[in-house]
Amino acid sequence: DVKVTQSSRYLVKRTGEKVFLECVQDMDHENMFWYRQDPGLGLRLIYFSYDVKMKEKGDIPEGYSVSREKKERFSLILESASTNQTSMYLCASSLLHLPKTQYFGPGTRLLVL
């Protein structure tokens, strides 16, 4: 079974804080993704990575950065958290070859006060 884990299920931070969300997968997947999910907006892609030290912007990268130093780990960084970054954050991973089915972690619900 594919296992994708995220460092926290719930997180409360203050405006301006630097926030790290960690994601680890144990299936040797090449691809990793960060999404946020908001009511009425669905899942939106923030950043993705197809290899170690490689990153690509998704559809809503503003206010976020990522780091992939090891194949199994993909970190999402909020340099200076803002209230509009309150959301559910979901990490996913997939193999490089088709069909590239994505498998999701349990999510981190982040509240920025």
Added chain:
Amino acid sequence: GQNIDQPTEMTATEGAIVQINCTYQTSGFNGLFWYQQHAGEAPTFLSYNVLDGLEEKGRFSSFLSRSKGYSYLLLKELQMKDSASYLCAVREERRNSGYSTLTFGKGTMLLVSP
């Protein structure tokens, strides 16, 4: 970019059949996925279509027509545990990078009643 439409909510009765539709517009179609998401949980993979036709997997089937930009998820013999959000996602090659990623619809909340 692309536009993915699916109904916001649907209701059905235990034991019945329900069809959840998804329409999409894309410039570089590369496959369509259906995911199930229970409240407060992560999406889980249900099905994948890349060629036209029906893919059957137990009580769940998914259909694709690429020429019409249309897919549906068919759930048979509904059970209470099928109450969840169902997400349609289209894979498309990104214009600037050449990599392909998924774009998700907003999801269809299905409520199964006794």
